[in-house]
Amino acid sequence: MVADAPVIAVDGPGGSGKGTITQMLARRLGWHLLDSGALYRLTALAAEQQRVAFDDEAGLVRVASSLDVAFEPTPAGEPVKVLLNGKDVTAAIRTETCGDNASKIAVIQPVRDALLQRQRDFQQSPGLVADGRDMGTVVFPNAPVKVFLTASVEERAQRRYRQLKDAGVSVNIDALLEEIRARDERDTNRSAAPLKPAEDAQVIDSTGLSIEEVLDRVMALAGQA
Ligand code: DC
Numbered sequence: 001m002v003a004d005a006p007v008i009a010v011d012g013p014g015g016s017g018k019g020t021i022t023q024m025l026a027r028r029l030g031w032h033l034l035d036s037g038a039l040y041r042l043t044a045l046a047a048e049q050q051r052v053a054f055d056d057e058a059g060l061v062r063v064a065s066s067l068d069v070a071f072e073p074t075p076a077g078e079p080v081k082v083l084l085n086g087k088d089v090t091a092a093i094r095t096e097t098c099g100d101n102a103s104k105i106a107v108i109q110p111v112r113d114a115l116l117q118r119q120r121d122f123q124q125s126p127g128l129v130a131d132g133r134d135m136g137t138v139v140f141p142n143a144p145v146k147v148f149l150t151a152s153v154e155e156r157a158q159r160r161y162r163q164l165k166d167a168g169v170s171v172n173i174d175a176l177l178e179e180i181r182a183r184d185e186r187d188t189n190r191s192a193a194p195l196k197p198a199e200d201a202q203v204i205d206s207t208g209l210s211i212e213e214v215l216d217r218v219m220a221l222a223g224q225a
Contacts, residue, residue, distance in 0.1 A: 006127040007142075008222055009135035012149035013184050013195060014099065015156030017206045017214055021149065022131040024215055025222065027076060029129070034122040035071070035080065036132035036139070037102065039115050041093040042069055042084055044101035054104055057111070064114035096179060103183050106133075109192040133187055136198035145221050148197035149214070151206045156180055 008025065012018050019035070026033035043064045044054075052059035072081040082090045092098065105111050112134075119139050122128050130139065136146035151159075157177040164171045187195040197203055202221055206214045 005123050005125045006144055007123055007135075007140045008127070008129045008145045008147070008218075009140050009143040009198070009201075010129065010131050010147045010149055010218070011133055011135050011137070011195070011197065011201070012147075013133075013151075013156065013180075013187065015160050015180060016149040016151045017159070017211065018131050018149050020211055021214055021218055022129045023080070024211070025218055026129040028215075028219070029127060029222065031127040031129050032122055032124050033071075033080070034119060034128060034130040034132070034135075036115075036119055036130065036135065037099075038071070038082055038093060039064075039067070039069070039118065040102035040106045041098050042067055042082070042089070043111065043115070044105050045089060045093055045098055046084060047105070048101070054101065057108055060105055060108060061110045061114045064111050067118075100179070100183065103186050107186065107190040107192055112138075112192055133195045134193035136201050137196065138193045141198070145224055146198045146201035147218055147221060148201040148203045149206055149218075150203065153177065153180055153184065155207045 010018050010022050022033060043060065046067060047054065047060055047063045050063060052063055054060070068085050070083040072083065074081050079090060081088060082093060116139065122130070123140070130143070132139065136143055136148070154177070157173060157180050160180065161171060161173050161176055204214060204217055
């Protein structure tokens with residue numbers, strides 16, 4: 001780890017645009033990217049594959065500590081390829097069920113502890129863009145730039161609805177809205193590293209903004225890293 005490689009921490013709820021923005025930002029800056037949510041999703045998926053129950057804390061910690069994962073770069077505009085035990089799970093970790101399971105195991109502090117060093121190891125030269133819920137508060141508290149990206153729950157549900165529709169998945173917008181509300185509630189009210197802006201974070205509300213507009217704002221802040 002290069003302890004002084006700069007970090008831009010981008011936290012916020014699902015659907016705030018964090019994933020798209022952090023991928024574009026990392027590409028533009030030529031920096032590394034940490035998708036911490038993917039690690040929670042991978043832990044949930046690996047637990048399911050190994051038939052470890054979501055209330056088996058010791059089992060989940062074992063799964064989290066021994067995750068065999070790789071993130072492979074892809075051409076611009078395509079999601080980063082994610083491998084679990086050498087198998088492509090890029091699509092498998094993006095389902096609503098996997099996200100929901102990830103949110104459930106993410107409330108368990110020992111699971112978070114088991115993933116902590118793995119996340120910090122991404123801090124490499126020339127710099128790191130870190131996407132998550134607790135990047136600025138817990139994982140990289142000394143990050144020189146912290147952004148908290150948010151958007152109204154209705155807008156986030158609409159974005160997710162369009163994404164799923166484009167992917168050929170039929171969903172009910174009201175059910176989606178309820179799911180997002182429930183996940184927000186769990187991520188925000190858990191005692192372990194709850195979703196909240198770091199005291200020194202710049203809050204950006206992306207409701208009604210285009211991706212380019214949000215990226216411009218974050219790029220302006222990134223100049224301070
Ligand atoms: O960002 P995402 O939707 O891929 O994250 C999936 C879940 O993982 C999210 O509901 C909460 C959890 N998570 C977390 O607790 N801490 C992080 N830094 C990232 C994700």
